[in-house]
Amino acid sequence: MNLRESAGMALSALRANKLRSFLTLLGTIIGVMSVIAVLSFVEGLNRFVSEKLLASGSNVFYVDKYGFITSQEEFEAVRDRPDVTIDDADALREGVSHARLVIAQGNDQVVARYKNKTVKGVTLRGRSAGFGTVDDYTIG
Numbered sequence: 492m493n494l495r496e497s498a499g500m501a502l503s504a505l506r507a508n509k510l511r512s513f514l515t516l517l518g519t520i521i522g523v524m525s526v527i528a529v530l531s532f533v534e535g536l537n538r539f540v541s542e543k544l545l546a547s548g549s550n551v552f553y554v555d556k557y558g559f560i561t562s563q564e565e566f567e568a569v570r571d572r573p574d575v576t577i578d579d580a581d582a583l584r585e586g587v588s589h590a591r592l593v594i595a596q597g598n599d600q601v602v603a604r605y606k607n608k609t610v611k612g613v614t615l616r617g618r619s620a621g622f623g624t625v626d627d628y629t630i631g
Contacts, residue, residue, distance in 0.1 A: 554579070555575065556569070556575055557569050557572070594618060594621055594622050596616065596619070598616050599615050600612055600613070
């Protein structure tokens, strides 16, 4: 059996089993598209995170009650630490003389009320002056 005969048999099998051929082709297309979609999503997420981290610059660091937590065990170990306060920010501002700017930020989940409407789980964030310099915010 030569190449021409093999190709002829393959084409006749495709013609005889049109639905099977279509479904096989469709499955292959969906599989390739799924892989491309996942890779694109991961690449986009990596770029987004990189841009957000690099926007602060290499001369910015954060002091946080929890730090970077990757497991429940780490959270259990640090959850009873005291909150970082405005006094702590003031102490950093006074004690770190080479720091150009020290910003304090606080977050909390609150209940927002206006007239007869109530919304639970609203994030309230307060920041001291100069946060736009640190976080590269544009207001307006």
